[in-house]
């Protein structure tokens with residue numbers, strides 16, 4: 351429908367927009383049945399879908415180690431974690447569905463490459479220690495990124511995030527504990543831990559928080575401008591509460607002392623406490639270096655999607671059977687078992 | 688004659704004799720027998736859990752990824768209790784991890800059913816159906832044994848496996864009465880695994896001594912109840928329980944399928960790569 355259809359409709363819409371803006375301004379919550387601007391809806395769908403996709407794509411690098419976990423305790427912890435991530439995917443797809451999209455369509459968009467998961471997971475998990483580094487660093491980054499989303503303006507998203515965040519915080523502690531065990535183990539175990547941190551630090555710092563969106567974050571005018579514009583819009587709508595760079599700084603500040611306690615070296619020689627700022631300095635993210643990882647033209651980007659697509663296609667007959675059965679069960683009284 | 692190459696151990700391979708040798712020629716201490724038995728139950732749970740782990744991120748839906756990981760998690764939990772106890776009973780002082788990660792494949796005593804490789808989702812549903820109906824019955828029986836620790840475990844495990852059984856029951860219904868294609872695959876799945884179900888109820892000297900002394904119940908008497916229950920569920924799914932012309936055995940004696948070696952190699956790879964490692 352067009353906004354200029356009739357003067358009455360237009361006035362009604364102005365009023366709805368004013369109401370929406372006022373609600374956002376006072377930090378209120380938008381619910382599925384409330385009127386919302388198209389741009390707000392589109393931004394939410396895009397962000398929630400990407401988040402949901404990241405949860406289920408993110409199951410793959412760790413999922414690959416389920417069969418090789420070196421103790422039954424660690425195996426149980428890892429199964430529970432991967433299971434949680436599946437649950438996060440489900441909460442988030444449900445939140446997206448409240449905005450009028452269908453999970454099946456979102457999955458199709460992921461499989462066709464029209465929507466993306468976080469490029470963080472386009473890195474391979476090469477050793478057992480990677481499962482610890484992923485949980486400690488990328489889940490750690492996720493918690494910092496997502497904690498403010500528990501207060502995001504869209505109600506179903508905020509509620510989903512509250513459940514997700516509690517579990518993510520648990521994953522971080524377990525990841526740290528896994529790394530601690532390796533660091534206190536044999537020299538070979540500790541070397542494996544260090545190698546994993548060397549490979550997962552930058553993906554966590556760079557990709558989990560997105561492009562620099564402030565000049566302070568090290569962005570030049572070219573990269574900062576688009577990132578900053580998107581961030582500003584998301585913040586104005588109360589979808590986002592902090593800039594990417596603020597959150598990134600918070601993450602670095604959290605990880606440096608943890609790494610010191612573990613006896614691991616974060617692979618960034620510029621990391622140093624800055625008394626004046628009250629924060630750790632670190633090398634600004636060179637977004638160009640990461641543009642490659644963001645693209646689809648890498649082995650692992652393709653592999654993650656191919657893995658998903660294969661599972662989806664192999665399971666098509668099962669989903670069809672379940673759908674056919676459910677349709678028939680509506681009329682079959684015996685199906686209460 | 689044994690008709691198919693699926694059967695890794697035909698009736699001419701040494702069966703219970705190997706177990707008798709493992710357990711000792713003359714009636715060994717009850718603890719040794721119980722250790723052998725609990726190791727078998729623990730290996731069943733561990734190996735089936737390992738097979739289910741291979742599904743995770745590959746299931747037909749995200750809900751199934753979640754459901755199968757939930758089941759795998761419970762099974763690994765059962766394996767931990769059972770292996771831990773077996774290690775304390777057999778006098779070697781081996782921990783659950785020693786038993787899971789350092790035994791060679793010939794010392795694993797899981798039923799062959801639990802190790803059968805891959806197959807499609809229907810094969811997994813068929814195996815889950817057979818195993819869960821058996822395991823609920825057995826763990827319920829175990830819940831009545833005199834050993835308080837084992838009885839408590841049996842009661843808890845029976846409750847957990849009852850959920851896994853519900854999951855299997857629901858899936859066989861959906862697949863059996865879903866589409867012609869799913870019904871055909873489900874029938875093939877049942878046919879694939881059914882020759883391997885008999886081993887779950889096998890009774891050897893170890894089992895007979897344990898049952899006779901009243902230490903733990905034997906699974907053998909549970910078979911008719913199991914048959915009744917699975918037949919009822921399979922019939923509701925519009926399918927029939929296969930009547931295989933042969934029955935596979937060997938797992939209880941450490942005689943496994945050729946696919947078992949890679950499963951164990953994968954399970955133990957990291958643990959073995961780091962001698963003296965702590966996790």
Ligand SMILES: [Fe+2]
Pocket residue numbers: 405434435438514518
């Ligand atoms: Fe998650």
Ligand SMILES: [Fe+2]
Pocket residue numbers: 435489517518521
């Ligand atoms: Fe997580």
